[in-house]
Amino acid sequence: MLQVNQLSFSYNNSQILSDVSFQLKAGNSYALIGASGSGKSTLLKLVYGLLDADSGSIFWNEKQILGPAYHLVPGMDYMKYLAQDFDLMPFVSVAENVGRFLSNFYLKEKKNRVDELLELVDMTEFANVKAKFLSGGQMQRTALARVLALEPEFLLLDEPFSHIDPFQKRELATQLFQYCKQKGITILFTSHTPEEALMYADEILVLQNGILIEKDIPQNIYENPKNEYIARLTGDVNIIPANYFDLNINEVLYVRPHELQISNDGSEVKIKHSYFTGKNYLIYAVLNDLEICFVHKTALQPNERVYVSVLK
Numbered sequence: 001m002l003q004v005n006q007l008s009f010s011y012n013n014s015q016i017l018s019d020v021s022f023q024l025k026a027g028n029s030y031a032l033i034g035a036s037g038s039g040k041s042t043l044l045k046l047v048y049g050l051l052d053a054d055s056g057s058i059f060w061n062e063k064q065i066l067g068p069a070y071h072l073v074p075g076m077d078y079m080k081y082l083a084q085d086f087d088l089m090p091f092v093s094v095a096e097n098v099g100r101f102l103s104n105f106y107l108k109e110k111k112n113r114v115d116e117l118l119e120l121v122d123m124t125e126f127a128n129v130k131a132k133f134l135s136g137g138q139m140q141r142t143a144l145a146r147v148l149a150l151e152p153e154f155l156l157l158d159e160p161f162s163h164i165d166p167f168q169k170r171e172l173a174t175q176l177f178q179y180c181k182q183k184g185i186t187i188l189f190t191s192h193t194p195e196e197a198l199m200y201a202d203e204i205l206v207l208q209n210g211i212l213i214e215k216d217i218p219q220n221i222y223e224n225p226k227n228e229y230i231a232r233l234t235g236d237v238n239i240i241p242a243n244y245f246d247l248n249i250n251e252v253l254y255v256r257p258h259e260l261q262i263s264n265d266g267s268e269v270k271i272k273h274s275y276f277t278g279k280n281y282l283i284y285a286v287l288n289d290l291e292i293c294f295v296h297k298t299a300l301q302p303n304e305r306v307y308v309s310v311l312k
Ligand SMILES: Nc1ncnc2c1ncn2[C@@H]1O[C@H](COP(=O)(O)OP(=O)(O)OP(=O)(O)O)[C@@H](O)[C@H]1O
Pocket: 011, 016, 034, 035, 036, 037, 038, 039, 040, 041, 042, 043
């Protein structure tokens, strides 16, 4: 279990993280989301012991994680960190990069382990290619295999799929998270892609200006976001005063595009544009003074007037 207690950190005199506390259960995956600059990478670096906290403490089970003021070489065997810059050795092969932390004493076991990991990240055919000749996505795959090599208990991954194209990301991410679940490896990963956080995390943690404002399961965060910041971070959303739908409550509704439907007893909207998304159309329309968007199976004509209501 990871236990973070009242952690605060500043660069020079600028406060980056304030009083952050949370627990992560062993064997689960956690997504850390937040706007750019909200402190996600800084939090990962603190948890890995790359920075010294101003105050607070971090424990992995009974072991306290301390910053560079307390040790010369950061990092522990039970924990691995994948930074955004991959940290590969450019002049050695993919296979050697992956096996970098494995002992040369048992060469056969080492080779088997490297082969297994290369297959997991779909890099077998590049085993003998020098890292400097790889594309960004291939480097990221290699770096992912490398942090798994010693089978850590806990993985910290900073935007682990940022260089992988969407077409291949689904397969790689599914393989990686399944593998870690089977092996009981705990993951804390950052992401700017709502689907990644929603699909692969057991729980999502939300940082805003260095403050942890939410930690909950993806379904709750997506369906009942506590505020506009969380609603927008987790996907497209319409923020509509409830009285626009004749609801007699003084609050705003967070309505996802697929939660609005055309119906005769709804509120009148004027169509602006229809965008084909493949599966259906995303329709932009004006409701009173607000631009909203909703999903519909056919295109609608500009200036057409229809009635929409909220599904939930
Ligand atoms: N070495 C540094 N020295 C001074 N300030 C820094 C340093 N590294 C990061 N910062 C600042 O700390 C704040 C948090 O940065 P951090 O990289 O943790 O954010 P992030 O949420 O990971 O952002 P992104 O999503 O863009 O990667 C930012 O304002 C950033 O400019």
